[in-house]
Amino acid sequence: MDINLVLSGGGARGLAHLGMIKVIRESGFNIRKISGVSTGSVVGAFIAAGFSPEETLKVFVENNLMYQIRPVFNGGIFRLTKWEKILMESFPKNTFESLAIPLTVNVTDINECKTVFINSGPLIRPLLASCSIPGIFEPIVLGDRQCVDGGVLNNLPVEPFQGDSNKIIALHVNPLIFENEIDSAFIIFERSVQLSIRDNTNERKKLAHIVLEPPGLSRFQIFDLNEAKAIFNIGYEYAKSRVKDIENIAMSTS
Helix, strand or coil: CEEEEEECCCHHHHHHHHHHHHHHHHCCCEEEEEEECCHHHHHHHHHHCCCCHHHHHHHHHHCCCCHHHCCCCCCCCECCHHHHHHHHHHCCCCEHHHCCCCEEEEEEECCCCEEEEECCCECHHHHHHHCCCECCECCEEECCEEEECHHHCCCCCCHHHCCCCCEEEEECCCCCCCCCCCCCHHHHHHHHHHHHHHHHHHHHHCCCCEEECCHHHHHCCCCCCCCHHHHHHHHHHHHHHCHHHHHHHHHCCC
């Protein structure tokens, strides 16, 4: 069964995508196209290039890939130079066209305040732009556009697949569970991001045939760098528990 895959952003929580993708493939589904944003765009690029979920996780862990985008909250604006170097080593051809599975990445044009979808030409700078959290990382210039994290306006990019005959499986890694006490400036920052994401994903979830959103991810923060394998396993176990639902949706005629 052919399916299209949508991968949300979510920082370190995005590694749960890999566990869920492992289950999707073990269940016999063929991923025909991928749409991703922020961490989901990078995970999507690795999968589209032919890396297995386990190989992709290894790249993240061995290169401390999430650590390379961790900012220090001192009022500065940071660059993604080290991350760019690691991605260049992983994608030496550096084009969307070189990928085995078609990939669409979305970024936010910060000047025109709109979402831009990219699926051709150079690969790595759009990936960096899609992950560039505004106010923390400097915008990435793509042509005549200044671009930041695509999740600002669209953290579940289902639009590239509207009208496509394949079923859409959306993987969302930002479950929002309210806590009674917020005890740090960083948690306030992260909660604000999550609220914004919730507002721009709720309607888009309705456009997917099924949404997988592991509730166990709520205990992880976006820069939980040392929890990669635990996050991967949560995604895997959750998707295993939803295999019948995935199969039912994939096989349905509606």
